[in-house]
Amino acid sequence: MTRTTGSAASPSRPPALHLEAPPMRAAAPAEPYQIIPAAPRPRTAQAFQFDAPVYRRPSASRRVMGLVRRNTRLAVDHRVPGDGCRHGWYALMGGGFVCTSDGFAVSSAPAPLAESLQVVPPTVDEPLPYxxxxxxxxxxxxxxxxxxxxxxxxxxxxxxxxxxxxxxxxxxxxxxxxxxxxxxxxxxxxxxxxxxxxKPMPTMHGELLRGAEALPLAFVHVDEAALLDPGSAEIQGTATKFARFSVDRFLTHDGRDQVLARDGFAAWADEVRVARARARPEEVGADDQWIHVDLDQQTLVAYEGDRPVLATLVSSGKEGFEPPLGLFRVHKKYTTVTMSGPDPDAGTYAVEQVPWTMYYWGSFALHGAYWHDTFGNVRSHGCTNLPPIDARWLFYWSTPSLPEGWHAKVGLRGPWVYFTRGDSAPTGPAPASEPSAPSAAP
The missing domain is CATH 2.30.30 (SH3 type barrels.)
Known part of the structure; x- marks a missing residue:
């Protein structure tokens, strides 16, 4: 009889591991092992001012070429010599220069900002960014x-x-x-x-055009327009505000003008606004982008050379605040900008973060308007109000575009803007000197 010790469940010997045997020989690596250091983080310029300036040159002249919103980070190329900046100038990868004593800090890691200083960037893929x-x-x-x-x-x-x-x-x-x-x-x-x-999203939006044959195009600008039997005053139906139709020709019935649609019905001319084709001004090149604003009809048509691409309604300056007539050129683009000033009715006004703003002379601009939905009628303090969806379309259609991460760009040569009243052309372009331009507002 054999005596055993320990637990009856304990094996008498270790279990086999069933592992493959190691090779008898192993080839040495071709090269010694190396410890590869991690790639250094690229340096970036982080904006600390609400609107931090980007300059054209690293110079004390401080000519601004754009603005960047707080906490935005831009890729830095290298440090450059310059004057007027105590802590040094840096060139940006995409062009322009930033001063580390004026709105920016350069480092390889983002610096945390207090919650009270953090800025939520605009939602640029929506008509209303806020x-x-x-x-x-x-x-x-x-x-x-x-x-x-x-x-x-x-x-x-x-x-x-x-x-x-x-x-x-x-x-x-x-x-x-x-x-x-x-x-x-x-x-x-x-x-x-x-x-x-x-303030909800305005309901008005324009019409993308397939060519000159799409014009004239009529937009209803009253709450409800009567649809008439052509050549008479007999009402056949109604059209709601901002409905649109292609125009065949113009008629008169008992001294009141009518607009005849290509579909056969008519409407009273004073209940619609008609966007018409306009000849390209001789200063505008055959491939240039340009925008025509008809102040009598309160319409806007955007062109690529001689081809119209967008038609919509606007609200320009009311009496005493009319925009200037003539040919201008967009020289500043702001994703959003705040406007304020005196108002004859309310006393003052302050309108924060006006979207898709393009200045063409002094403080006169085309921009989106979120505070009303009365397009097709004069309203503003001098600027030309657009439905936000159309203002955004024009902002991204027009060249040059904003560099990635920038909130605004100034000193550019953007699309032409042509303001007319009636059928006659203005006498010529407005003065080129921006400082003499009067103030305008939304």
């Missing part, structure tokens, strides 16, 4: 998040100012404090959501 609203007056704007007690007070330390006149804001986030919802504006101020009237 949420917009009208602020009631005299609603408070807070420079920091107020406490519940400060919200109830409405006049204590965190109140920066009280809204006056016509005040529109752009929002980038919302939070809740106590039982109240607050919104933060793009510039970092806080408002009570109950003081806001949201």
């Amino acid at each position: 949420r917009y609203a009208k602020l009631s007056t005299p609603a408070p704007l807070y420079w920091r998040v107020p406490s519940a007690a400060e919200l109830a007070d409405g006049t204590s330390t965190p109140v920066r100012e009280h809204a006056q006149g016509a005040h529109f804001v752009a929002l980038d986030r919302t939070i809740t404090v106590g039982d109240q919802e607050l919104g933060r504006t793009v510039r970092g101020f806080w408002v009570r959501m109950r003081d806001l009237e949201p």
